[in-house]
Every structure is written in structure tokens, then in C-alpha cells.
Amino acid sequence: MDQLKAPDMSASEPLDPLEIPDLAPGCMSASKPYVAAPEFQKALGFPGELVENWQEVAIDKMAELRGKYRSFRVFLDSCVKCGACTDKCHYFLGTGDPKNMPVTRQDLLRQVYRRHFTLAGKYVPWLVGAKDLTQEVLDDWYSYFHQCSECRRCSVFCPIGIDTAEITLAAREIMDSIGKGQKYSNEIIGKVFKIGNNLGLPPKALKATLEDLEEEVMEDTGVAVHFPLDEKGVDILLITPSADFFAEPHVAGLVGYAKVFHQAGARWTMSSYASEAANFGLFIGSYENMREISLRIRKAAEDLGVKRIVFGECGHAWRVAYSFLNTLAGPFDFLDQRYPIPQHICEYTYDLIKRGKLKFDKSKNDHIRLTFHDSCNVARGASMGGKPGGQFDIPRAILRASCNHFYDMAPDTIKESTFCCGGGGGLLTDDLMELRKKGAQPRMRALQQVAEEHGVTHMAAICAICKTQFSKVLPMYGFDMEAIVGVHQMVSNAIVLDRVEGGSVKAEGNEE
Amino acid sequence: MLTAVYALLFYVAAAVLAGGLGFRIWEYARTPAPLKIPIPPAPTTRSGVVLRILREVVLFAAVFKANKWIWLLGWVFHAALLIVLLRHLRYFTAPVWDWVVAIQPFGVYAGFAMVAGLIGLWARRFLVPRIRYISAPSDHLMLALLVGIAGSGLLMKYLAHTDIVALKSFFLGLMFLDWQPLPQNPVLLVHLGLVAALMIIFPFSKLLHGPGLFFSPTLNQVDNARERRHLANWARGLEAGRQ
Numbered sequence: 001m002d003q004l005k006a007p008d009m010s011a012s013e014p015l016d017p018l019e020i021p022d023l024a025p026g027c028m029s030a031s032k033p034y035v036a037a038p039e040f041q042k043a044l045g046f047p048g049e050l051v052e053n054w055q056e057v058a059i060d061k062m063a064e065l066r067g068k069y070r071s072f073r074v075f076l077d078s079c080v081k082c083g084a085c086t087d088k089c090h091y092f093l094g095t096g097d098p099k100n101m102p103v104t105r106q107d108l109l110r111q112v113y114r115r116h117f118t119l120a121g122k123y124v125p126w127l128v129g130a131k132d133l134t135q136e137v138l139d140d141w142y143s144y145f146h147q148c149s150e151c152r153r154c155s156v157f158c159p160i161g162i163d164t165a166e167i168t169l170a171a172r173e174i175m176d177s178i179g180k181g182q183k184y185s186n187e188i189i190g191k192v193f194k195i196g197n198n199l200g201l202p203p204k205a206l207k208a209t210l211e212d213l214e215e216e217v218m219e220d221t222g223v224a225v226h227f228p229l230d231e232k233g234v235d236i237l238l239i240t241p242s243a244d245f246f247a248e249p250h251v252a253g254l255v256g257y258a259k260v261f262h263q264a265g266a267r268w269t270m271s272s273y274a275s276e277a278a279n280f281g282l283f284i285g286s287y288e289n290m291r292e293i294s295l296r297i298r299k300a301a302e303d304l305g306v307k308r309i310v311f312g313e314c315g316h317a318w319r320v321a322y323s324f325l326n327t328l329a330g331p332f333d334f335l336d337q338r339y340p341i342p343q344h345i346c347e348y349t350y351d352l353i354k355r356g357k358l359k360f361d362k363s364k365n366d367h368i369r370l371t372f373h374d375s376c377n378v379a380r381g382a383s384m385g386g387k388p389g390g391q392f393d394i395p396r397a398i399l400r401a402s403c404n405h406f407y408d409m410a411p412d413t414i415k416e417s418t419f420c421c422g423g424g425g426g427l428l429t430d431d432l433m434e435l436r437k438k439g440a441q442p443r444m445r446a447l448q449q450v451a452e453e454h455g456v457t458h459m460a461a462i463c464a465i466c467k468t469q470f471s472k473v474l475p476m477y478g479f480d481m482e483a484i485v486g487v488h489q490m491v492s493n494a495i496v497l498d499r500v501e502g503g504s505v506k507a508e509g510n511e512e
Numbered sequence: 513m514l515t516a517v518y519a520l521l522f523y524v525a526a527a528v529l530a531g532g533l534g535f536r537i538w539e540y541a542r543t544p545a546p547l548k549i550p551i552p553p554a555p556t557t558r559s560g561v562v563l564r565i566l567r568e569v570v571l572f573a574a575v576f577k578a579n580k581w582i583w584l585l586g587w588v589f590h591a592a593l594l595i596v597l598l599r600h601l602r603y604f605t606a607p608v609w610d611w612v613v614a615i616q617p618f619g620v621y622a623g624f625a626m627v628a629g630l631i632g633l634w635a636r637r638f639l640v641p642r643i644r645y646i647s648a649p650s651d652h653l654m655l656a657l658l659v660g661i662a663g664s665g666l667l668m669k670y671l672a673h674t675d676i677v678a679l680k681s682f683f684l685g686l687m688f689l690d691w692q693p694l695p696q697n698p699v700l701l702v703h704l705g706l707v708a709a710l711m712i713i714f715p716f717s718k719l720l721h722g723p724g725l726f727f728s729p730t731l732n733q734v735d736n737a738r739e740r741r742h743l744a745n746w747a748r749g750l751e752a753g754r755q
Contacts, residue, residue: 023641068746070543071729077536078724081651082586083636083643084578098645107646119716120650129648155551157578159568159586160721161730163549287546291750323548323737330741340738380552383735388553388560416552417577 014452017413017445020087021096028097031435032143036181043190047179054178055133059116061177071166076113078160085154090419091147094438099144102154102164108140109171145171149425151376156416169285184429185280192293196275197242203272209245223497225262228269233305236268239277239297240312241464249485250467253313256488259495260349274300277317283426294328307336310343313486315463319381347384350394353401359496365403368458371450374418375463395462395487402494407454413446423469437476444477462487515694525711532715537723545729546744554735561734589629595622603680627662664703672699
């Protein structure tokens with residue numbers, strides 16, 4: 001692994017986040033995550049280790065996916081190699097490895113698909129670049145399909161809408177099916193099934209953590225803000241990433257949600273059974289695992305008898321919640337149909353702001369000059385507020401309501417063109433640290449630009465993975481690790497808690 | 513003899529093109545998209561989706577965002593190809609429709625624009641290292657084929673003129689099963705041979721991006737997952753096991 005050196009910050013001009021590197025073939029071929037141990041593979045219904053006839057099993061799986069996913073079939077058939085995507089991936093921009101160009105990444109799978117499922121690939125493989133599934137190809141798969149964070153930036157620029165994430169998901173599912181799964185994601189999914197969250201935090205520990213938080217907030221503000229767990233018969237079930245329970249800066253966001261609920265007089269709870277918003281079933285492309293995890297949320301909502309489900313700040317969790325939850329675990333006819341099902345905490349807070357129910361003392365955030373990092377899964381896998389672009393406007397509106405100094409980064413690096421933080425899609429593991437650092441480069445350069453131009457000191461995000469990843473990589477690029485904050489952390493700093501005990505904001509349908 | 517060979521060739525080519533494309537479209541249509549995966553800017557209504565697809569088909573909006581050179585060359589090529597194809601309708605219709613007559617003069621410029629676009633795209637496959645890296649032999653051959661078709665066409669227009677009246681009766685003859693002799697012009701034979709080859713290759717190649725675009729779930733889905741439950745048939749099977 002390379003030395004993790006911070007770039008030369010003495011350079012007067014900030015570097016261009018979109019600068020295209022020279023090709024450096026093979027420079028990242030050694031980057032690969034640890035393989036999942038047999039016990040974790042088996043827990044998810046996958047073979048423990050590489051099966052004997054793995055080529056055959058992989059091709060069978062490919063045939064199955066080809067029948068189950070139109071995306072897989074259409075995307076593998078339709079690429080014209082126009083090159084529009086070649087400079088769009090943050091891992092390519094950060095490493096220069098041509099196999100990190102989206103089209104090349106797809107081709108790793110497409111070459112085998114062509115060999116087995118197309119006429120030209122069967123009879124004239126050399127002409128169309130078709131290849132047999134050899135050990136070498138499998139090694140490439142394992143390496144480079146774990147250098148894609150499934151962020152979908154490339155798909156925005158593709159004339160056919162080819163989404164490399166769909167190909168990565170399929171490749172990971174194929175690898176799982178032959179016994180070559182990734183340790184990080186598969187181990188975490190196992191923990192969710194066993195304990196209820198990614199961190200393996202048991203209910204007792206969770207309860208204790210939340211009690212500590214209540215005390216802390218009491219000390220800070222003198223207000224009794226509650227963090228209820230497993231309370232039956234309340235209105236709102238909050239599903240939030242487990243990192244929010246104690247990781248920094250995540251926990252400050254959780255305090256923010258609790259303050260908003262408190263100020264609104266909402267009756268809400270968290271669940272120890274579904275104490276996780278994250279759904280790593282997405283990362284490994286497993287519909288079945290993603291569905292199992294989603295059903296836990298449904299069960300928690302049913303058991304607790306709530307009327308609404310609200311999600312905390314977690315990027316891919318919001319993609320699964322917004323785009324897939326209804327499919328995987330619906331229909332939610334037992335919930336209050338006047339509200340979006342599910343709802344994002346930003347939608348919830350924004351609605352209160354619009355109705356004038358929240359007051360902010362923006363000066364509390366005056367030490368902060370802020371920018372916003374659109375988390376990839378929220379930006380390109382979901383929406384908010386019921387209108388296109390709501391996922392961009394609503395978090396920004398909340399930030400502008402809670403602080404005085406807000407500046408966006410370069411237009412090519414935000415909103416639908418946002419860069420992944422470098423650690424998404426199941427890559428937030430120490431064994432991929434070099435990749436994570438290099439993949440963060442475009443975002444870090446864009447941040448350096450606004451730091452230079454507008455004196456920006458902090459960057460907000462609404463994703464647990466972004467927060468953890470940036471805490472780690474910001475120092476490598478010359479920033480303070482605390483420069484990453486949550487949107488509801490900003491809310492928490494500035495919100496005025498003046499609700500008289502017993503009063504509550506009247507429940508109202510979302511106006512969207 | 514040559515007439516018979518070319519007549520049969522075009523019957524086969526037309527059958528392969530129509531049958532092959534029909535089969536692909538049937539395959540795409542019956543394969544479910546089990547999850548909602550639209551990419552932004554994702555329309556929330558069906559008519560929004562129609563507009564979005566139109567924008568991509570007519571303007572190449574995504575490529576415009578991605579890379580101005582690829583957009584310019586690609587768009588010019590496709591637009592020119594369309595005009596050229598429409599212009600060729602005059603060989604298959606009698607009497608020739610008025611609007612086909614009206615676009616004839618543009619068709620000539622379109623022929624040159626098409627070649628220019630193709631050569632630009634081809635040059636990028638050599639000159640831009642990233643695009644050189646992703647190009648397979650078939651990508652070069654496809655461009656060669658198209659340049660060959662366009663080039664031989666222009667050659668006939670300006671240098672090696674052919675008897676287009678006889679050519680028209682050949683094609684009308686094919687259509688109405690009343691074979692007429694094909695003019696024995698070598699450039700024409702090359703032109704027609706390459707066109708037939710392109711028709712045959714179409715359903716087995718990356719030219720499937722044409723129909724593919726319309727079936728791309730990222731482009732053709734409505735962003736309404738929260739409001740409407742979207743469930744694939746195979747996923748319905750999993751529902752049965754739910755408590």
C-alpha cells in the first residue's frame with residue numbers, strides 16, 4: 001500500500017477536481033478487500049468458500065440474473081463504447097487505473113457475458129473482446145468490483161442510462177453465489193440478522209447509550225429532550241444508522257433529530273429490533289438479503305403500533321427506503337397515509353420550518369462557514385419532498401435556515417453530478433484505505449476550492465458512511481477531521497428549544 | 513445471377529434485422545425490472561418520462577453534459593444518418609412522397625456530415641488514450657463499415673454514377689416479388705453489400721443501443737416508488753413466505 005501522504009497544501013492554486021489523470025494500467029490491481037469467512041458466507045445463504053465448479057455456477061447465475069433484471073440484460077447489450085463515462089468515476093480520477101473507468105469496469109463482466117450469451121462472443125471472441133471466465137478474470141472481478149461504490153455518477157452521463165452500479169451489484173451477487181464474498185459487507189449483514197444493527201450493539205447497550213445522551217443534552221441545554229426506545233403506541237418510528245448512536249460526528253445528528261421531535265412535541269421512538277437504517281443487502285446486490293433487512297423495519301413498525309416511519313441521515317439507507325422499501329416490505333397500509341411512507345428526517349424538519357414551527361438562532365453556527373456534500377445515494381438513488389430535485393433543495397434549505405454562511409461547491413461536483421465520498425457501497429473498510437483516500441480526491445479538491453474562495457471551514461452531509469469516511473480522509477487532505485458535520489448537527493446547534501411542556505405542534509399532512 | 517444473389521441477400525438481411533430486432537425487443541420487454549432505479553433528473557409522471565426519453569433521443573442530453581466533442585460528433589453523425597435514411601426512401605416509394613422530395617437537397621450535405629462525424633469519432637478511438645483503451649476490434653470495424661457505406665454512397669453521387677432508375681426498379685421489384693435486374697456497378701455492389709451486412713449484424717451487436725435506450729430502466733421509470741408499489745413477478749413468489 002502506498003504511503004498515505006497529504007498532498008502539498010502549499011500550492012497556491014487549488015487543484016481541479018475534474019482533472020483527468022494519465023492512464024496507469026494495473027496500478028490498483030492489488031487493491032482488494034478481505035474475503036468473507038465461511039461462517040459469514042453461510043449465514044447469508046451463500047457457499048462458505050469458492051465452490052469446485054465455480055465457473056459453471058457463475059455462468060448459471062449470470063443466466064439467472066439475465067432473466068430477472070432487465071437492467072443487466074439491456075446494459076450489457078447496449079454499450080457503444082462512446083467514452084462519455086470514462087472520466088466520470090472518482091476512483092478513476094483518483095487512481096488513473098483504466099479498469100476504474102465505468103465502461104471498462106462493466107466490460108470485466110461484459111466480456112464473459114459476451115462469450116457465453118452472444119453469437120459473436122461464442123464464435124469470434126477476439127473480435128468483440130469476449131473472454132472465458134478464468135481465475136485471472138475472477139481476480140479482476142474481485143478487485144475492481146470492489147473499487148466501485150455504486151454511486152451512479154457515471155450513469156448520469158451515459159446516453160443509454162447504463163448504470164454501472166447495476167453491473168457491480170450483479171458481479172458481487174455472482175461472486176457471493178460461488179463462495180467469494182466480501183468480509184466487510186457480509187459480516188455486517190450477519191450482525192443485523194443476529195443483533196439488529198451493523199455495529200452489533202445489543203438492546204441493553206443501546207438503552208444505556210440513549211440514557212447517557214439524555215443526560216448530556218440536559219446538561220448542555222437544560223431541556224429534557226428524550227431519546228425513547230421501544231415505546232409502543234407512539235406516532236413515529238425513527239430508523240437511523242446505528243453509527244448515530246455513538247460515532248462522531250454522527251451522534252450530534254441524532255441529538256438534532258431528538259431536538260426537532262421535542263420541539264414539535266412529537267411522540268416518537270426508536271426500535272431495538274430494527275436499530276439500523278443501513279441495508280448492506282443493497283451493496284452486495286442481494287434482493288433477498290435486502291428484503292429480509294427491510295422486513296425488520298416493517299415488523300418493528302407493526303409491533304410498536306406506530307403511524308409513521310421516519311429515516312435518519314444515511315445515504316444508501318434512504319435509497320433503499322425511498323426507492324425500494326414499498327417494493328420489498330410494503331404495502332404499508334397500516335401506517336397513516338397522509339404522510340410519505342417512509343419520510344426522511346430532512347423532509348420532516350423542512351416541513352416544520354416551512355410551517356414556521358421551528359426557530360433557529362443562526363449565530364450559534366457563526367463559527368462555521370459551510371458547504372454541502374450531496375451524498376451519492378440520496379442524490380442519485382432517491383428524492384425528497386415529492387418533486388424532482390427535492391433531495392438537493394431540502395437539505396440546503398435546512399442548512400440555510402440554521403446557519404448564516406453557506407456556499408456551494410463547483411456545479412460539476414454537486415447535486416446530480418456529486419462525487420461519492422470514496423467509501424460508499426460497502427468499501428468503508430480499513431483494508432481498502434488506499435482506495436478510499438484516492439477516491440476521495442475529487443471531493444477533497446472541490447472542498448479545497450470553496451475553502452480557498454469562500455473560506456469554507458465545514459462540510460455537511462446526510463450519510464453515515466460519508467461522515468465516517470470524511471472523518472478519516474479529511475486529515476489526509478490537510479483538513480480538520482471535525483470539518484465534516486451532519487445536517488441535523490447544524491440544526492441541533494441552532495434550534496431554539498422553547499416549547500412549553502405538554503404543548504405540541506398539531507399533526508398535519510405533508511403539504512407536498 | 514448477381515441480381516438473384518443480391519435479391520436473396522436482402523431478403524435474408526431484412527428478415528434477420530426484423531426478426532432479430534423483434535426478438536430482442538420481446539426479450540427486453542418480458543424481462544422485469546424488479547426495483548425502481550431511475551436516475552436524476554427523474555420525472556415523477558409518465559408524461560415526464562416520455563419527455564425525458566425524447567430529450568435523450570433527439571438532443572443526446574446526457575452526452576452533452578458529459579463531453580462536448582463526443583456529443584458534437586455523435587449527434588452530427590446520428591442526425592445526418594437519419595436524413596440520409598429518409599432521403600433513401602425515394603428508392604422504395606412510387607410515387608415519391610412530397611416531403612421525401614423536399615429533403616433531397618439536404619440529404620447530400622447530410623452524407624458529408626455523416627462521414628465527418630464518423631471520422632471524428634474514429635479519430636478519437638486512436639487519439640484519446642482512454643477511448644483507445646476501451647475500443648475492441650469490433651468497435652473499429654463498425655466505424656469502418658459505416659464509413660464504407662457512406663463513402664461508397666457519396667462516390668456514386670459524385671464520381672461513379674449508377675443507374676438509379678434501374679436501381680429503384682430492382683428494390684420495388686424486391687418489395688413486390690417481381691425481380692428486376694440490378695445495375696452492375698461495382699461501387700453500388702459494395703454499397704449494397706455493406707448495407708446488408710449492417711442489417712444482419714444489427715441485432716447481434718452494440719447497435720442494440722437503439723432499442724436499448726427505450727428499455728433502460730434508469731431512463732424509462734417514473735420516480736414514484738413511495739406512492740405506488742412496484743413488484744416484479746418473480747418477487748411476488750417471495751411474498752408468499754411472509755408471515
